[in-house]
Amino acid sequence: MDYEVICVETSDLLREAFAVRLEVFVKEQGVPEEEELDVYDAEAVHFIAKERGSNKVIGTARLIQKSPEIGKIGRVAVLPDHRGRGVGTQIMQVIESFAHERNLRYLELDAQLQAIPFYERLGYTASGDIFLDAGIQHRKMTKTLHRAEKETSTT
Numbered sequence: 021m022d023y024e025v026i027c028v029e030t031s032d033l034l035r036e037a038f039a040v041r042l043e044v045f046v047k048e049q050g051v052p053e054e055e056e057l058d059v060y061d062a063e064a065v066h067f068i069a070k071e072r073g074s075n076k077v078i079g080t081a082r083l084i085q086k087s088p089e090i091g092k093i094g095r096v097a098v099l100p101d102h103r104g105r106g107v108g109t110q111i112m113q114v115i116e117s118f119a120h121e122r123n124l125r126y127l128e129l130d131a132q133l134q135a136i137p138f139y140e141r142l143g144y145t146a147s148g149d150i151f152l153d154a155g156i157q158h159r160k161m162t163k164t165l166h167r168a169e170k171e172t173s174t175t
């Protein structure tokens with residue numbers, strides 16, 4: 021199966037992104053529904069992964085800009101039947117390119133303990149104490165994005 025990751029630009033796609041989050045975080049992981057959607061959803065840039073053939077949305081994540089240099093990734097979710105096929109990695113890579121183009125320097129996220137190896141493979145480093153969010157143990161993780169070298173003119 022071939023997947024495509026795009027930035028959400030319509031309310032229909034946003035609804036589908038929220039449906040994936042509901043399925044994964046609320047139904048699968050038991051996060052209270054009232055905590056799943058939050059005030060940051062209004063300002064976040066949302067991304068979805070869809071099957072190229074069917075256009076079915078099967079994954080999502082969001083990016084919040086915390087300052088001119090810092091972005092926070094959150095709500096990374098892939099439906100169970102589509103896990104282990106590189107979709108989560110593809111979503112993270114598209115978000116990183118997007119962040120890079122917008123001159124963000126650092127990406128941070130709150131990782132569930134079970135997901136830390138997934139983020140470590142992508143270059144994120146855990147720091148600080150374990151904390152609870154929605155009853156699930158998390159640690160903070162960060163990654164520095166490398167800026168493209170400035171072009172130098174020889175003429």
Ligand SMILES: CC(C)(COP(=O)(O)OP(=O)(O)OC[C@H]1O[C@@H](n2cnc3c(N)ncnc32)[C@H](O)[C@@H]1OP(=O)(O)O)[C@@H](O)C(=O)NCCC(=O)NCCS
Nearest residue numbers: 096097098103104105106107108109131132134135137138
């Ligand atoms: C975490 C999640 C987004 C990963 O998505 P995915 O599409 O399965 O990830 P990928 O297929 O790109 O995995 C890349 C690698 O990370 C590994 N990996 C993925 N999830 C992992 C996890 N939870 N723990 C350990 N390793 C994991 C995969 O095995 C894979 O390694 P491989 O290349 O050797 O097979 C997905 O498992 C998910 O939605 N989980 C439930 C929600 C969740 O926990 N979100 C994170 C909240 S912080």
